[in-house]
Amino acid sequence: xxxxxxxxxxxxxxxxxxxxxxxxxxxxxxxxxxxxxxxxxxxxxxxxxxxxxxxxxxxxxxxxxxxxxxxxxxxxxxxxxxxxxxxxxxxxxxxxxxxxxxxxxxxxxxxxxxxxxxxxxxxxxxxxxxxxxxxxxxxxxxxxxxxxxxxxxxxxxxxxxxxxxxxxxxxxxxxxxxxxxxxxxxxxxxxxxxxxxxxxxxxxxxxxxxxxxxxxxxxxxxxxxxxxxxxxxxxxxxxxxxxxxxxxxxxxxxxxxxxxxxxxxxxxxxxxxxxxxxxxxxxxxxxxxxxxxxxxxxxxxxxxxxxxxxxxxxxxxxxxxxxxxxxxxxxxxxxxxxxxxxxxxxxxxxxxxxxxxxxxxxxxxxxxxxxxxxxxxxxxxxxxxxxxxxxxxxxxxxxxxxxxxxxxxxxxxxxxxxxxxxxxxxxxxxxxxxxxxxxxxxxxxxxxxxxxxxxxxxxxxxxxxxxxxxxxxxxxxxxxxxxxxxxxxxxxxxxxxxxxxxxxxxxxxxxxxxxxxxxxxxxxxxxxxxxxxxxxxxxxxxxx
Amino acid sequence: xxxxxxxxxxxxxxxxxxxxxxxxxxxxxxxxxxxxxxxxxxxxxxxxxxxxxxxxxxxxxxxxxxxxxxxxxxxxxxxxxxxxxxxxxxxxxxxxxxxxxxxxxxxxxxxxxxxxxxxxxxxxxxxxxxxxxxxxxxxxxxxxxxxxxxxxxxxxxxxxxxxxxxxxxxxxxxxxxxxxxxxxxxxxxxxxxxxxxxxxxxxxxxxxxxxxxxxxxxxxxxxxxxxxxxxxxxxxxxxxx
Numbered sequence: 040x041x042x043x044x045x046x047x048x049x050x051x052x053x054x055x056x057x058x059x060x061x062x063x064x065x066x067x068x069x070x071x072x073x074x075x076x077x078x079x080x081x082x083x084x085x086x087x088x089x090x091x092x093x094x095x096x097x098x099x100x101x102x103x104x105x106x107x108x109x110x111x112x113x114x115x116x117x118x119x120x121x122x123x124x125x126x127x128x129x130x131x132x133x134x135x136x137x138x139x140x141x142x143x144x145x146x147x148x149x150x151x152x153x154x155x156x157x158x159x160x161x162x163x164x165x166x167x168x169x170x171x172x173x174x175x176x177x178x179x180x181x182x183x184x185x186x187x188x189x190x191x192x193x194x195x196x197x198x199x200x201x202x203x204x205x206x207x208x209x210x211x212x213x214x215x216x217x218x219x220x221x222x223x224x225x226x227x228x229x230x231x232x233x234x235x236x237x238x239x240x241x242x243x244x245x246x247x248x249x250x251x252x253x254x255x256x257x258x259x260x261x262x263x264x265x266x267x268x269x270x271x272x273x274x275x276x277x278x279x280x281x282x283x284x285x286x287x288x289x290x291x292x293x294x295x296x297x298x299x300x301x302x303x304x305x306x307x308x309x310x311x312x313x314x315x316x317x318x319x320x321x322x323x324x325x326x327x328x329x330x331x332x333x334x335x336x337x338x339x340x341x342x343x344x345x346x347x348x349x350x351x352x353x354x355x356x357x358x359x360x361x362x363x364x365x366x367x368x369x370x371x372x373x374x375x376x377x378x379x380x381x382x383x384x385x386x387x388x389x390x391x392x393x394x395x396x397x398x399x400x401x402x403x404x405x406x407x408x409x410x411x412x413x414x415x416x417x418x419x420x421x422x423x424x425x426x427x428x429x430x431x432x433x434x435x436x437x438x439x440x441x442x443x444x445x446x447x448x449x450x451x452x453x454x455x456x457x458x459x460x461x462x463x464x465x466x467x468x469x470x471x472x473x474x475x476x477x478x479x480x481x482x483x484x485x486x487x488x489x490x491x492x493x494x495x496x497x498x499x500x501x502x503x504x505x506x507x508x509x510x511x512x513x514x515x516x517x518x519x520x521x522x523x524x525x526x527x528x529x530x531x532x533x534x535x536x537x538x539x540x541x542x543x544x545x546x547x548x549x550x551x552x553x554x555x556x557x558x559x560x561x562x563x564x565x566x567x568x569x570x571x572x573x574x575x576x577x578x579x580x581x582x583x
Numbered sequence: 584x585x586x587x588x589x590x591x592x593x594x595x596x597x598x599x600x601x602x603x604x605x606x607x608x609x610x611x612x613x614x615x616x617x618x619x620x621x622x623x624x625x626x627x628x629x630x631x632x633x634x635x636x637x638x639x640x641x642x643x644x645x646x647x648x649x650x651x652x653x654x655x656x657x658x659x660x661x662x663x664x665x666x667x668x669x670x671x672x673x674x675x676x677x678x679x680x681x682x683x684x685x686x687x688x689x690x691x692x693x694x695x696x697x698x699x700x701x702x703x704x705x706x707x708x709x710x711x712x713x714x715x716x717x718x719x720x721x722x723x724x725x726x727x728x729x730x731x732x733x734x735x736x737x738x739x740x741x742x743x744x745x746x747x748x749x750x751x752x753x754x755x756x757x758x759x760x761x762x763x764x765x766x767x768x769x770x771x772x773x774x775x776x777x778x779x780x781x782x783x784x785x786x787x788x789x790x791x792x793x794x795x796x797x798x799x800x801x802x803x804x805x806x807x808x809x810x811x812x813x814x815x816x817x818x819x820x821x822x823x824x
Contacts, residue, residue, distance in 0.1 A: 205668035208636055213734075214657025215686040223688065227673045318636040318656060 041478070042487050046396045050406075053393020053413055056386045060416045060459075063452050064423055067431020068288075071281045074434055084279065092286055095262040098176060098251075099244035102183035103237050109184065110191035111233065113336050115225060116329040117192070118199040119320040129337050130196075133189035135344060138564035140517025141186070141249035142534050143557035146541065146549060147343030148182055148254075149173060150350050157342065178254035183244050189340055191236040198232045199225060204316060211318040220319065238298040245290060246424045249519045249534075253541065263287040264426045268523055277434050284427045291422050351554020354547040359555070364536065372516055372532040375447065379454035380511035384504055386455065387462040390416065391470045420456040425520035428453050433524045446525040450532075454515035461514075462507035469503035470496075506570040513563035517556065586611060587648040589770035590633060590738055595642035597632060604628050604794035607642075610787070612737070615764065615771040617781035617802065620791035621817055626774045629791065630740045633772065634663050646738055657686070659738070662731040662769075666743040669727035670715040676702070676726055677711035683730040701729040705759060721752045725759065732763050739764060741773040745780065753777070757784050778806055778818065790814060 041049060120126070136144060152158045152173045159170040173181065202224070210220050248264040255261055261269070263283050270280040320326065359365055390413040397406040397413075432449040436442060477499060481491050497504070519534040526535040533556050540549040591609035598604060604625040610616055618626050631637040633644060635656035643650050651659045662683075670679045680698045681690050690698075702708055705725040715723055724744055731739055741760070745753040761784060764771050775781055781788060781802060788805045790798040790813055797813035798805075808814060 203668035205665045206671060208634070208656075208663065208665070209669060209671075210686075211636065211656040212634060212661065212663050213682050213686045214655070215682070219687040223674065223678075223682070224671060316636065 041396060041399070042482065044488060045491070046399070048488070049392040049396035050409060052389035053397070053409055056389040056393070057409075057412050057416050060386065060420070060456065063456060064419055064428070067428050067435065068423070070431045070435045071284050071427075074277045074281050084282070087279075088282055088286065090258075091261055091263055091266045091283065092290075094260065095245055095290070098179050098183070098260075098262065099241050099247075101176075102180055102187065102244040103241045105180060105184050106187040106191050106240050107233060107237055109188045109336070110195060110236070111229065113188070113332055114192050114195045114199060114229065115221070116332045117196055118225075119317050120326075120329055120333065121200075121317065123333075129333070130193070132337065132340055132344075133193050135561070136186045136189050136340065138513065138561055139344075140519075140534060140556055140560055141182075141247075142253065142519055142537055142541075143347060143517070143553045143560075144185060144343060145182060145250055145253040146350075146537075146553040147345075147347040148178075148185060150346035150550075151342045152178070152181060157346075174254055175257075175260045179247075179251055179260060182250040182254055183240075183247065185340065185343060186250075187240040187243065188336070191233070191240060192336075194236040194239075195229050195232045198228045202228055207317050207319055215319075235298075238294065242291065242294045242298065245294060246287070248424070248426050248523070252519070252523070253538070263290070264424060264520075267426050267430050271430055271433055271524060280430050280434075284430055287427055288423060291424065295422060347550070347553050347557055350550035351557075354551030354554070356551050356554075359548060359551045364531070365552070368531045368533045368536040371530065372534075375451055375454060375522075375532060376512040376515040378451045379458070379515040380508045382451060382455035383458045383462050383511045384466075384508050386459060387466050387507060388504070391463060391467050394467075395470060395474060420459050425453050425457055425518070426523070428456070429521050429524040443529055446530055450521045450525060450530070453521040454518055455511070457518065457521075458507075458511035458514045462511055465503050465507045465510070466500065469500050473499040502570050506567045509563050509567040509570065513560045513567065516563070517560045588612075588645070589614070589647060590772070591645040591648075592629075592632075593643045593645065595632060595639045595644055597628060597637060597639050599640070602628075602794075606632070606796055608789060608796060608799050610770055610772070612770055613768060614786045615761070615773065615784055616787045616789055617785035618772060618774045618789045618791060619776065619778070619781060619817065620797075620813075622776070624791040625794040626791050627742055628794075629789075630663070630742055630772060630774055633659075633738070634661050634740055635659050660736045661738045661740060662734045662736040663740040664724070664727045664731060664742070664744045666746050669730075670723055672715050674715075675711065676707070676713050676715065676718070679715065679726060680711075680730045680733060683734040697733055701733045702726075704732060704763070705729045721748050721756060724748065724756055728756075728760060728763055732767065735767050735769075737769055739767075739769040739771045741771065743774050743776065746776070750779075753780065754783070760784070782806065790817065792817070 117126070117129075150156055152171060154170060154173075156173075162170060172178065206224060210224055215223065245262075246264060247262065248268070251260070251262045251265045252268065255265060263286055267280050267283045267287070270276045270283060320329070394410050394413045397403075397410040429449065432453075436445050436449070473496065477495050481487070481495050486494060517534060519538060522530070522532045522535045523538075526532070526538075533552065537549055537552045537556060540546075540552060588609035589612040592606045594605075594607050596603070596605045606625075606629055618629060620626050628637065632639055633646075635651065635654060638652070643652055645651065646660055670676070671682075674682075677695070677698050678688065680701055681688055681695065684690055684694050684697065699708070699711065702710055705728055707722060707725055707729070710718070710722070710726075715726070718726070727744070744760070745756045748756060757780060760771075773780075773784065785802040788798065788800050788802050789796055790800075790811070792813040798811050800808075806814075806818070
């Protein structure tokens, strides 16, 4: 419930936000297209593009298959064992990879699975000669499973735990064994969320940049995103970058359309243990397969995290903390993060308000368009991956070398767009309920315009706005994609510094940096989560 | 000459502390026993022990004279009907009943014919392709009875199956249950908290209080007895009134 003036302001703000997002998205695409029409397909280019595309799809497909192939039996085992000690810790542990900067995770994985890592030491004790190689396809798959197997588990488990306890008793009473229980009861309960998880994981892996950059070795294991980066950064071949970008956008568009067909499940989360008694769960030695699977999965996820902490603590943190380079990178990262978060939250606020205002008069085609555009703008940012966006701006700025402000602004913009869909998702429901609660009252008291925004709307939404803000800072802090194209001695962020230390085999420095970066982003994520929890409990209390 | 009891709890003890329970009783084949008692007294624990969802700490449970300790629920010769969620909501009615004949659902034409016959028997002919969600609560319980009917197990365990159906419907369902019991020749243990239901259906009463059997008696005239303090407390009657 807004006044006429407020409606006008809200819609005007929404149009402005859409224009800015449109410009940020379309300007680079336009540059890519303009440059691309000039660049013909050289001989051999076709085969190269084909190979890169095929590998991108192959690794995404295999990653999805492996992640779900492990998550489904693990989810069944976890649902069968609703009350073992440490279960809640394990479920919380599974949320950690989601918030971890990929580069930090890559370092942890290298510590565990690298040539001199724990896993290969174990394998050689067992007498296996050829060590597991973390570079190339196997490493990419390993890293993607590390990130996505826990994600899939958290998405699928609630569906199983929601089944009523009588189901398990009835199944035991009727004598339904493992296979028929899976086929007739468990799989139908998992099918929807497993399908949605598969789509989401495929999307994440098809656009994965950092992990492939670090772990993919050479031309045999390169994805579209990394190839774009290489084309611009090393070969300065804009034509190739344009073609790769076009393929990447087409690919993500196809996956997103497919995802629309299968609705995404509700947020992962409510996994408080489900049915208290599972008469079908084996006891004694028959519990061994479940125990083994759960323990191995826990160790698989925990080991790289532990490795980041232990190797980070073993590094010379004192020297790192006293180096000017570290503080410069920290200042740059924080500056970019804060600016990106302010931009992201502002854009989200404008768009949420515009959509609310447009929704007040259903049936108006212009307002319907505005509402639709604000909705589409946020998902469009998912369609164009950061590296592709960066590529367009990179070409527009002529490589960005020697410049400082323009590349920084582009990095801020890309990071802001990246977090926009998530920030909108946090803010929109809170805005909705705040409007319902305060709208009439504010109107009847005559508190309008900027006074109303300052006195009523912003205080009422402080918690969700803070959640969105902190989340955007954390996401931006850990991001390598946007900075990869522009990073230099002058533009130095923490992930970029970490990537350089890794590249120059300064392993101890890298380990220390990874610990600091990982700990910072994880702390921010936890803080954002707390703010969010506060919002939820308050929103629940306000229900009649 | 004594017949082998259909079910026998031989000094069965379960759990420790607050939730512990001790039961000793036996039932002749074909009897219907109502299990009464305040909530939390251990009525469902007794049924869960018989069904094999819980294992006793001490003592032995025998069904048809055969010790069933350690046997999985499916091989004990038991059918169970709960108050709710007896049917898998995503499977249609005939599949839900068919699972009673084969848990892997490998059924031939004759088996499916038995499923249809069971549906007919409970007055739901033609409902086979419907989803449980499209049925009323009473109809869903009829389907659960139809499944118990095709399974023909010697022991039928009912955990407040007609609760929340309303008095008239509950009485109809009780009658249907007794008919099916008679046709299958099963022995029934039925948890209820409705004395009228117990009076109408049961030959015998088990009154449970604080994890123990407070009374094991004939149903006839049971509720007029005044010598049982647990019964007085359960029915909320004033002593000597």
